[in-house]
Amino acid sequence: MTVLRARGVLFDKDGTLFGFEATWSAFAAETIAELAGGDAARAASLGRALGYDLAARRFHRDSPVIAGSTREVAELVAGALPGTSAEALEPWLAARAAEAPLAPAVPLAPLMEGLRGMGLRLGVMTNDSALSAEAHLLTAGIAEAFDFVAGADSGHGAKPDPAPLRAFATATGLSPAEVVMVGDSLHDLVAGRAAGMQVVGVLTGPALEADLAPHADAVLRDIGHLPDWLLSDVAAEEAREGR
Incomplete structure (x- = not known):
């Protein structure tokens, strides 16, 4: 009998x-240009506020946008653009x-499909908005898997608060210890650990393995390696016992 982690x-x-x-760097450059309206000084101010290198067209590793909520990003933009408000910018x-x-x-x-076939319950918790999350999952053709x-605006809070992670456990009837939180940032791992979950880091975001490893049960190159990780200890134990 196969037992999963x-x-x-x-x-x-x-x-x-x-x-x-690949998803956000070019998009950020376009959005900053649109907000700046062709004003180089405004664009530079936005780049500094968002931790974005306009010349390299990429986020700095410590950018507050990486793990920030839509509201937090709106506040950063409003702070860099006098005459605007976070309330107006957030829905935009x-x-x-x-x-x-x-x-x-x-x-x-x-x-x-493979993870569902293993009998796992699946969820997504992002500090992005729920609107954006649902749209992206639909576009990717995977919305029905979850x-x-x-999102951070769904009423459960935002990472690194563990409350939205515990909401997933409650919604699926699982104990937190039966859940693994998978993410690319310290916010993900800290929230997962505080929620009492297993935590796995992936290297498809800006963070390096050295950033994530001290806070994770494992660090994987990407989520494609997750099925093997879920089974690896079980396979090793069965091999040791000659099963």
């Missing part, structure tokens, strides 16, 4: 299901983000 998997979205740089940013061109970290449909999808 977990009965549920809760994924982060950006940098985990979708490659962070959410709608723009929902249209971002996606770069799946791995072929997602077969992976999710039992639970939440």
